[in-house]
Amino acid sequence: MNFEEFRSTLGKPKPPASLTTPLRALWLDAKGDWKGAHDLVDDPNDSVEARVHAYLHRKEGDLANARYWYRYAGAKAVTDSLEAEWESLVRELLAEKTPG
Numbered sequence: 001m002n003f004e005e006f007r008s009t010l011g012k013p014k015p016p017a018s019l020t021t022p023l024r025a026l027w028l029d030a031k032g033d034w035k036g037a038h039d040l041v042d043d044p045n046d047s048v049e050a051r052v053h054a055y056l057h058r059k060e061g062d063l064a065n066a067r068y069w070y071r072y073a074g075a076k077a078v079t080d081s082l083e084a085e086w087e088s089l090v091r092e093l094l095a096e097k098t099p100g
Helices: 003-011 021-030 034-040 047-060 063-073 082-097
Strands: none
Touching (some): 021 034, 021 082, 047 082
C-alpha cells in the first residue's frame, strides 16, 4: 500500500485489516478518533509505537509528554506542522512494510 492508497481508505468505516498497530493509530487519528488512536499505542512495544505516541501527545498539546516519548523513541522532537508530521509518519511506516 502506498500513501495515496492509505489516504483513500479514510473514507471507509474501518481501517484495512492489514495495517500495523502504528498505522491503525494514525488512521484513527485522521478520522478524528484521537482517543482510539492513543489507546492503540498507549503502552508502546517499540520505538515506532513510541514515535506515534509522541505525535499524538504533541497533537493533544501535551508537549512535555510528547518530548518524553520522542526521546524514548530515539527521535528528535518534531517542529513541523501536525499535518506534515502525520504524513511523514504514514509514509515512513508504509515504506517499512514494503519489501526491498
